[in-house]
Amino acid sequence: MQTINGFQPVINPGATILILGSMPGKRSLQEDQYYAHPRNSFWRIFYTLFDVDDSLIADDNSYQKKLAFLKEANVALWDVLQSCTRESSLDSDIVESSIIKNDFSTFFINHKSIQHIYFNGAKAEVLYKRYVIPALDGQGRSLPMTRLPSTSPAYAAMSFEEKLKRWQIIRY
Numbered sequence: 001m002q003t004i005n006g007f008q009p010v011i012n013p014g015a016t017i018l019i020l021g022s023m024p025g026k027r028s029l030q031e032d033q034y035y036a037h038p039r040n041s042f043w044r045i046f047y048t049l050f051d052v053d054d055s056l057i058a059d060d061n062s063y064q065k066k067l068a069f070l071k072e073a074n075v076a077l078w079d080v081l082q083s084c085t086r087e088s089s090l091d092s093d094i095v096e097s098s099i100i101k102n103d104f105s106t107f108f109i110n111h112k113s114i115q116h117i118y119f120n121g122a123k124a125e126v127l128y129k130r131y132v133i134p135a136l137d138g139q140g141r142s143l144p145m146t147r148l149p150s151t152s153p154a155y156a157a158m159s160f161e162e163k164l165k166r167w168q169i170i171r172y
Helices: 024-030 042-051 063-072 102-108 122-135 159-171
Strands: 003-005 015-022 075-079 082-083 115-120 145-148
Touching: 015 122, 042 063, 042 159, 063 075, 102 122, 115 122, 122 145, 145 159
Parallel strands: 015 075, 015 115, 115 145
Antiparallel strands: 003 082
16 A cells, blocks of 8 residues: 545635545546546536536546636635545545645635535545544634535445535535
């Protein structure tokens, strides 16, 4: 097993929504892109929610366009973990003793416009509540938090349509 490192946050100065994953999967790490696995429904959900033309959902769509789309929608994207040891892409394979969380204290000081945290899956929420909240000095501690179903292809308990219905909350 090797130590893996996550990405920097995707954020604009006026972002009001923060979406947190746990740690990028292998495909995302290989491509240096959030949600790069072609079966991960993250980008498709976002484009559907914000009525973006289907042609932009194509696999060959520029990653920079995807990031610009998020920023324009005032949505920030990050992961709870800065680094960890994990054998596969599965959250269940994260070695707890290897976890290093991202610096959310500094993040919330620098991004006071964040009004709500949404977790992309249960593991992100569990990790945030276990490792981040106890370390926060107050900034960001009282933000509303909502767990959403994971967009990962590994989470097959819900159809795309069911996930999309649950994710609609970020529009309101």
